[in-house]
Amino acid sequence: xxxxxxxxxxxxxxxxxxxxxxxxxxxxxxxxxxxxxxxxxxxxxxxxxxxxxxxxxxxxxxxxxxxxxxxxxxxxxxxxxxxxxxxxxxxxxxxxxxxxxxxxxxxxxxxxxxxxxxxxxxxxxxxxxxxxxxxxxxxxxxxxxxxxxxxxxxxxxxxxxxxxxxxxxxxxxxxxxxxxxxxxxxxxxxxxxxxxxxxxxxxxxxxxxxxxxxxxxxxxxxxxxxxxxxxxxxxxxxxxxxxxxxxxxxxxxxxxxxxxxxxxxxxxxxx
Amino acid sequence: xxxxxxxxxxxxxxxxxxxxxxxxxxxxxxxxxxxxxxxxxxxxxxxxxxxxxxxxxxxxxxxxxxxxxxxxxxxxxxxxxxxxxxxxxxxxx
Ligand SMILES: Nc1ncnc2c1ncn2[C@@H]1O[C@H](COP(=O)(O)OP(=O)(O)OP(=O)(O)O)[C@@H](O)[C@H]1O
Ligand SMILES: [Mg+2]
Numbered sequence: 001x002x003x004x005x006x007x008x009x010x011x012x013x014x015x016x017x018x019x020x021x022x023x024x025x026x027x028x029x030x031x032x033x034x035x036x037x038x039x040x041x042x043x044x045x046x047x048x049x050x051x052x053x054x055x056x057x058x059x060x061x062x063x064x065x066x067x068x069x070x071x072x073x074x075x076x077x078x079x080x081x082x083x084x085x086x087x088x089x090x091x092x093x094x095x096x097x098x099x100x101x102x103x104x105x106x107x108x109x110x111x112x113x114x115x116x117x118x119x120x121x122x123x124x125x126x127x128x129x130x131x132x133x134x135x136x137x138x139x140x141x142x143x144x145x146x147x148x149x150x151x152x153x154x155x156x157x158x159x160x161x162x163x164x165x166x167x168x169x170x171x172x173x174x175x176x177x178x179x180x181x182x183x184x185x186x187x188x189x190x191x192x193x194x195x196x197x198x199x200x201x202x203x204x205x206x207x208x209x210x211x212x213x214x215x216x217x218x219x220x221x222x223x224x225x226x227x228x229x230x231x232x233x234x235x236x237x238x239x240x241x242x243x244x245x246x247x248x249x250x251x252x253x254x255x256x257x258x259x260x261x262x263x264x265x266x267x268x269x270x271x
Numbered sequence: 272x273x274x275x276x277x278x279x280x281x282x283x284x285x286x287x288x289x290x291x292x293x294x295x296x297x298x299x300x301x302x303x304x305x306x307x308x309x310x311x312x313x314x315x316x317x318x319x320x321x322x323x324x325x326x327x328x329x330x331x332x333x334x335x336x337x338x339x340x341x342x343x344x345x346x347x348x349x350x351x352x353x354x355x356x357x358x359x360x361x362x363x364x
Contacts, residue, residue, distance in 0.1 A: 150297060197289075
């Protein structure tokens with residue numbers, strides 16, 4: 001049975017698409033047959049990050065409206081055999097995402113794939129609700145910043161009340177915190193919320209911390225998901241997160257020991 | 272000494288303020304009573320109707336606001352009575 005994973009956040013621009021691209025790639029690299037779906041109808045971007053923008057012919061809405069088959073719409077990744085992309089429509093709006101349509105597409109994908117990654121749009125409207133409704137697990141992408149943390153908390157509330165699993169009283173969606181754009185130096189000087197701060201507030205298990213990194217921009221410039229860049233901190237952090245998601249026990253890196261050092265030296269603990 | 276103070280003050284940077292503010296707002300938004308938008312409008316309407324039993328006032332003479340702080344929430348009610356208000360009894364009598 002395929003696993004449906006939504007990458008969500010509430011707040012815009014925190015790194016959902018960056019995460020979806022790298023996460024789906026990472027799962028595929030590790031042998032899981034994976035499809036990543038862009039739910040950002042009207043503002044598709046995943047195709048650019050995955051470097052398949054010139055190969056888009058049909059999209060999710062075409063499949064929902066039965067104007068195209070899944071086979072016609074799915075784009076095979078050029079680097080990874082196990083990876084497929086289902087792009088969003090650029091011209092229609094989110095109202096065309098019907099629950100029945102989305103369910104039919106997901107059911108059909110579940111026959112062929114092990115992992116279905118849903119890249120949610122920002123906000124808490126139809127597109128975002130449809131992206132999370134059928135999820136088994138959720139990756140809540142959060143930046144160490146007040147509005148992002150608050151919006152993540154809102155999204156957690158929605159996962160726990162407005163998803164299929166919540167409505168049918170099944171086992172709840174498994175939630176994972178992915179803290180992105182983390183800057184350990186600013187954390188150590190008390191300018192940025194720490195991993196512990198965010199974890200304490202959101203109270204969900206930590207899947208990973210992705211540091212702020214210039215490599216992410218280079219990666220999107222080139223259309224190569226950053227996880228391919230194994231030497232970069234962001235790429236390595238995504239690899240670790242994927243491994244943890246698949247059940248491996250891996251210590252968190254890139255959170256840096258500096259903070260502990262400062263705390264011990266100067267009795268910080270700015271609580 | 273100055274050197275240490277420098278780091279101390281940095282350690283007390285804005286992140287701790289952010290954390291405190293988040294803890295408060297998130298706790299409020301999680302609780303069921305946290306949906307002021309859902310009931311404040313109705314509350315205001317009800318208050319206007321109750322006051323109108325006694326005094327003629329306009330809808331906008333009643334202002335209801337909610338201020339949520341650390342340990343308690345304050346519901347503030349402001350009613351502006353007309354300069355020469357006429358109690359209803361006099362009118363009907
Ligand atoms: N770890 C990181 N370091 C530096 N920049 C990053 C990092 N993660 C994401 N970004 C940048 O942040 C911007 C937003 O990223 P992305 O498009 O993935 O966010 P999003 O949540 O999908 O946005 P939207 O809500 O609009 O869909 C991009 O410019 C991206 O390059
Ligand atoms: Mg996006």
